[in-house]
Amino acid sequence: MQALALLPLALCALQLCPAVLGGALQQQQQQQQPMVLLEKAWPRWATQVENFSWENCGPSSNPAGIKSLSIGPDPVVIPGNIRISASLYTSVALTAPLKVVVVLEKRLGEMWLKVPCVDQLGSCTYEDICALLDSVIPPGQPCPEPLLSYGLPCHCPFKAGTYNLPQSDIYIPKIDLPAFLTNGDYKIQAVIFMGDQEIACVRLCFSLSAGLQWFW
Template sequence: MDRSVMLAVTVSLVVAGVVTQVSCRRVTNAKVLGFDWKNCGQPDAPAVLKTLALSPDPITIPGDLTASASGTTSVELAAPLAVNVTLEKEVAGFWVKVPCVEELGSCHYEDACEILNQLIPPGQDCPEPLHSYGLPCRCPFKAGSYSLPQSDFYLPNMDLPYWLTNGNYRVQGVLGSQGKELGCLKVALSLHSD
């Protein structure tokens, strides 16, 4: 067996072993560096993120974040709205797919609309600044253009599995409905914490 293949298999097994021991720790004094994003869907994809700007660089946790974004959808985004997430972590120079453990990692979510309903129950106002700008926070999202002007947010300390607290990451999310891909987004970042 080729040495690089053997190393990749070994690293994958080590990462899988680490991931299965999901114990969380409080992330304090963390920094997100090198945040980058791009659309990865077809040129005629119905749902597209047009702009996304985050500052400062690096982003500190806990700390203040300024964000703006815009996007469009040519179709209504309604339940069930599937999302396939692929999370990769760089380990010893190789990109290793992180398995789905306790709904975190490379997971398939049958209905993102239901997840939004759990986070922000129907009947409850959308959180700021979405509420002020009249932006929806739950399904259905009507066809059209959406824009979040430059807005300030506070990022509190958070609990993350210890294997997710330091390193370089790539995340791809594919949005779909009834077997049809509606959009795709790739994000890359480095996370460093004390």
């Protein structure tokens, strides 16, 4: 997921960073390939994400958060393009190390059950999200689109400010979801800390379904 630096941070905190950033690079490569037209419908394994909503979940004293965030279409089909626009802010500079505590819950009837951390997915704590960003995009390598076009950084430190990401299309490649992420309703909360100070808290809710779908 700048104050728009918070976008790559938020995406990483939500465990989508490798897919989103890698997908943007993959999209650039695919644009150079010839288009293949299919003459009839064909089945493809796809994941749908729908009923997306978000909120800032921390106290009003938190120095960073999201002003607006729009993700479409509804449902989002993966693999495929997502359309995203965002406005984010931070009143303080964000410097390494930034710790992110993620809590992922799945609805079971009227209850919400915490999904454990397995292979760095689920309810996990990431002690240094800045190092994770560096591992996904090595320092010195250009930031992927659409960050590059809008002059948005993708490495720590991030300056204080308010940043806007205009509506942009990002390609998300096929994601092999772990077995514990089955069809259902989920909510995920990410809290960012710099030292002992809570910087931001973001909560997302969504529904997930996967299976064979027909494409024309």
